[in-house]
Amino acid sequence: MSRHKATHRAPRRESSPPTARHPRHEPSPTTARRPRRLSRGRIGALAGAVAATLVIGLASVATQLGGGSASADELVADSSDPAIVRATLPIVEAPASQKDQAAQEEPAVPADSGQGRRIVFSEGQQRVWLIDDDENVARTYLVSGSKHDNLDRGTYSVTSRARHATSYDYSGTMEFFVRFATGDTAAIGFHSVPTGNDGELEQTKDELGTALSAGCVRQWRDDAVALWKFAPVGTTVVVTA
Structure with missing residues (x-):
């Protein structure tokens, strides 16, 4: 009687289903984002930028009205708050030609x-x-x-x-x-x-x-x-x- 070598076969492993990838978390459209708070440094920087813009604009206006140049130092008064700009525009007088014309229009004595x-x-x-x-x-x-x-x-x-x-x-x-x-x-x-x-x-x-x-x-x-x-x-x- 021939001997047969018994072979023990390991049970077949069931392949596990592929792992599902979790979708990237997207914020709910109904969830409102919280506004970002500006730091004091950023607020100061913004205020300084606004002040500088106003100074440049006022200097330009003063130059056009007064017929001369006007620096920022002449327009901005002393202020501890850079957002507060105090400007003094020059007094614009009528040209001499207009004054002479007005005098000519007045009836002579x-x-x-x-x-x-x-x-x-x-x-x-x-x-x-x-x-x-x-x-x-x-x-x-x-x-x-x-x-x-x-x-x-x-x-x-x-x-x-x-x-x-x-x-x-x-x-x-x-x-x-x-x-x-x-x-x-x-x-x-x-x-x-x-x-x-x-x-x-x-x-x-x-x-x-x-x-x-x-x-x-x-x-x-x-x-x-x-x-x-x-x-x-x-x-x-x-x-x-």
Whole structure:
């Protein structure tokens, strides 16, 4: 009887299924990311950058307006906080050519109006000039003189003044009355546009430059105040054509 060598076979191993790769974790779309906090160093750097930008911009504006160069030191005042910029722009004055043009547009003082400190009233132009001791025009403006021929041309002087006055016919009141002549029925002088008994002004500012009064020279209130301050008793008044 032949012998057969018994062979022990190891049981077949079952192959394990391939290991599934775990997908990369993706954040849920509903999960909000927390904002990143800026450190104090970054905040300071940002503030410094903003300040520098403002300085450069202001320097450029100052250069364009002033017609010259302006450094950052001239524009920024002392400040411990770089984010705070205090700028002072130069005062821009009108060019000399514009000033000369404005002076040329102002009506010239009548040639026959005398000399020295005086008030000049032109009946034809319905205009007043306040002229100082140096022959400079301190102020000039339109007025409304008399619609009647009751004032002769010539040289007068201020005789009296009244802060408040009533019209000769009691139809209204006026302020800053500066008298320099006498008419047929009452004194003649410069004063504010009268206020009627109904509380309304007897004319508008746009009507100045037209003869509308019953005998005096009407002025807008600001001009009446200016003449009142300019003309004490004795001030020369020249009436021209």
